[in-house]
Amino acid sequence: MSKQSELVASSECCTPLAVEPLTGHQAAELSRMFKALADPVRLRLLSLIASHAGGEACVCDVTGAFELTGPTISHHLRVLRETGLITGQRRGTWIYYRVHPEVLARLSAVLVPETAGVTA
Secondary structure: OOOOHHHHOOOOOOOOOOOOOOHHHHHHHHHHHHHHHHOOOHHHHHHHHHHHHHHHHHHHHHHHHHOOHHHHHHHHHHHHHHOOEEEEEEEOOOEEEOOOOHHHHHHHHOOHHHHHOOOO
């Protein structure tokens, strides 16, 4: 199983930080994903892909949004792929990218503050 498949398949890390402390493994896994998102170019790429019609974008659809070279964009897309945030599928000469919503849900779930005992 590839690292990307392991990250997507893993069901750990869904307990909010305010409820239960992370294990060392959980912290290491989450920090890789948050580190990937901490870069403004990668965060914007993820947003462009996720918000594109059909939730999928060709690399040709996102490169024009940046004043960066093709290899630099490819590097950032590779980082997002390796952390399991996106997946890519080659179709002819282009690669189409799609966000893994379940991975984003895991990231957001861990940041949910404890709401027990809070009244509206």
